Amino acid sequence: MRRFFTLAVLCLLALPGFAQAASPAKSKGLADILNYIANGWTTLERSNHDCKTFVDERKQEGKPLIYFPADQPLPPIAADLEKRCGVEVKQLPQKITGPGQVKVESLGKPGILFLPNPYVVPGGFFNEMYGWDSYFIIRGLLRAGKIDIARGQVENFFYEIEHYGSILNANRTYFLSRSQPPFLSAMVMAVNDTEKAAAGVDDKLWLEKAYPYIVKDYQMWTTGEHLAGKTGLSRYYDYGDGPTPDIAATGDPYYAEMITNVLTSGAEVDYFAKDGKSSGPGYNLEVCVDRTDKHSCSKPAKFLLTDDYYKGDRSMRESGFDVSSRFAPYSGHTHHFAPVCLNSLLFQTEKNLQKIATILGKPDEAKDWESKAIQRSERMSHLMWNQKRGMYFDYDVVANHQSMYMYATTFYPLWVGLPTPSLAQSLIANVKNFERPGGIVMSEYDTKLQWDFPYGWAPVNLIDIEGLRAYGATDEANRLSYKFLSMVIDNFRKDGTIREKYNMMTRSDEVDLSVGYHVNVIGFGWTNGAFLSLLNDLPKDLRDDLEAGRAWNEVTGTGN
Numbered sequence: 431m432r433r434f435f436t437l438a439v440l441c442l443l444a445l446p447g448f449a450q451a452a453s454p455a456k457s458k459g460l461a462d463i464l465n466y467i468a469n470g471w472t473t474l475e476r477s478n479h480d481c482k483t484f485v486d487e488r489k490q491e492g493k494p495l496i497y498f499p500a501d502q503p504l505p506p507i508a509a510d511l512e513k514r515c516g517v518e519v520k521q522l523p524q525k526i527t528g529p530g531q532v533k534v535e536s537l538g539k540p541g542i543l544f545l546p547n548p549y550v551v552p553g554g555f556f557n558e559m560y561g562w563d564s565y566f567i568i569r570g571l572l573r574a575g576k577i578d579i580a581r582g583q584v585e586n587f588f589y590e591i592e593h594y595g596s597i598l599n600a601n602r603t604y605f606l607s608r609s610q611p612p613f614l615s616a617m618v619m620a621v622n623d624t625e626k627a628a629a630g631v632d633d634k635l636w637l638e639k640a641y642p643y644i645v646k647d648y649q650m651w652t653t654g655e656h657l658a659g660k661t662g663l664s665r666y667y668d669y670g671d672g673p674t675p676d677i678a679a680t681g682d683p684y685y686a687e688m689i690t691n692v693l694t695s696g697a698e699v700d701y702f703a704k705d706g707k708s709s710g711p712g713y714n715l716e717v718c719v720d721r722t723d724k725h726s727c728s729k730p731a732k733f734l735l736t737d738d739y740y741k742g743d744r745s746m747r748e749s750g751f752d753v754s755s756r757f758a759p760y761s762g763h764t765h766h767f768a769p770v771c772l773n774s775l776l777f778q779t780e781k782n783l784q785k786i787a788t789i790l791g792k793p794d795e796a797k798d799w800e801s802k803a804i805q806r807s808e809r810m811s812h813l814m815w816n817q818k819r820g821m822y823f824d825y826d827v828v829a830n831h832q833s834m835y836m837y838a839t840t841f842y843p844l845w846v847g848l849p850t851p852s853l854a855q856s857l858i859a860n861v862k863n864f865e866r867p868g869g870i871v872m873s874e875y876d877t878k879l880q881w882d883f884p885y886g887w888a889p890v891n892l893i894d895i896e897g898l899r900a901y902g903a904t905d906e907a908n909r910l911s912y913k914f915l916s917m918v919i920d921n922f923r924k925d926g927t928i929r930e931k932y933n934m935m936t937r938s939d940e941v942d943l944s945v946g947y948h949v950n951v952i953g954f955g956w957t958n959g960a961f962l963s964l965l966n967d968l969p970k971d972l973r974d975d976l977e978a979g980r981a982w983n984e985v986t987g988t989g990n
Contacts, residue, residue, distance in 0.1 A: 458979035467958045477548035481515035487555035489680040493518045495541030499593035501525040526595035530607045530669025543601040547582030553953015558600035561610025570959025572624045584617045588643045607670030608748040615782035658768035659827035668744030687945040697759045703734035753946040754881035766828040774842035777806045820856030844897025854901040866934035869914030878944035886934040888960035911964045930954040
């Protein structure tokens with residue numbers, strides 16, 4: 431049985447659109463899907479007043495467990511939660527000032543990490559506040575006028591930095607060793623810009639509060655193990671070792687599936703420990719190398735994976751792109767690369783810190799941030815820009831050369847305003863390499879992994895399309911927006927749901943994956959947020975066409 435199947439079915443009962451799923455909407459127009467999204471913000475909201483907040487959908491055994499920080503006394507709500515929700519309450523064993531300081535395995539039973547404010551979760555079995563998901567969710571909340579919960583969700587990240595050492599992959603103990611892509615400054619600016627549009631002025635008190643948290647998050651990415659060799663750029667890096675606990679502790683067969691697929695495909699990897707030994711916390715994995723039938727195996731074999739593979743696998747999960755073969759097969763070398771996406775976001779952070787410092791009357795600090803942004807731009811242009819191909823590529827700091835893995839994150843620099851106009855035009859000319867019937871596909875490589883061909887994801891489509899629009903590629907932005915939005919609507923018409931990812935070739939929510947999540951989760955927070963943002967930027971005539979249910983080829987009168 432595919433993992434999470436039972437959980438996926440159970441989660442449907444609590445998800446927005448389940449009623450519609452039983453009786454799909456047939457009408458044209460946008461009212462029903464916009465209503466679904468509006469209801470979703472409430473259904474996906476979690477808070478300390480709601481006992482389902484503490485349930486771990488991955489593997490729940492006994493009472494839910496909630497951990498509080500070690501650097502402050504237990505608040506009164508701890509006793510209330512014990513009584514009202516039947517949760518077990520613990521404090522973390524030590525004060526945390528950075529990722530990886532607490533060995534997750536030493537905690538024993540995993541649990542959720544307390545957060546003070548309500549937040550919106552992605553959907554399905556993702557019943558926590560996630561790092562980069564939250565940016566797109568916040569964009570949607572702001573578009574829906576839910577400024578208070580958006581601001582509170584940002585302040586939850588301040589709380590994570592202060593008490594759990596960093597922004598976390600998600601607020602469970604599984605994730606105390608890693609973060610996720612750095613969108614904090616973008617979250618802060620999104621909230622500030624929305625409030626400024628209404629009030630006419632920046633909220634300097636809130637920006638003053640946010641500023642040191644953004645700086646601390648930035649410093650985590652630009653010091654120590656997050657540095658990508660001597661490039662001056664950064665990399666993804668999980669501070670834990672061995673199998674990641676969100677896989678190993680939940681009975682997830684990911685690693686065994688990965689090994690089986692590597693053996694079947696004949697891929698050349700250096701992931702297996704030599705002589706059956708591992709220098710660190712590798713563990714035995716038994717896989718079938720010759721299956722008699724689906725119920726029995728004539729030739730089982732045991733394998734150990736290297737410490738370096740596990741580091742790459744964990745770091746892949748920090749990147750958010752789990753799983754693709756962008757950083758070697760199954761991204762087992764993620765920590766060997768300076769990625770375009772991460773360094774683009776750090777450039778954006780530097781520029782946003784420059785803006786905030788200017789608003790707060792800190793001209794010297796603003797100048798310093800501007801200098802850092804210029805240096806990063808120059809390093810990225812030198813190491814990542816490929817003049818012949820007209821695209822940015824990730825940089826392998828171990829082999830000292832560019833990766834040639836063409837990936838949709840090549841357009842991230844447009845979103846953050848990094849390339850010169852001439853470089854931008856070269857990038858825009860390469861949209862054709864990624865455009866498919868449903869919008870932007872992640873790559874051209876059919877690896878049977880969810881972050882590769884033929885799949886596309888709302889956050890990357892939003893970033894890439896907004897980047898194109900920012901550099902004047904209005905026709906491309908409108909066309910790709912229309913394709914993506916109409917695909918989401920068409921699938922909503924079929925089953926009354928919105929999903930985490932889509933097949934860009936078939937314009938469907940059907941997935942066929944060899945490893946990783948074998949379901950297409952319903953909800954879905956970041957798709958909801960991206961949908962509202964893309965729809966808002968679409969010109970009125972195209973929005974009217976979309977509302978009328980016209981396909982793109984009908985709009986253009988072509989076959990494209």
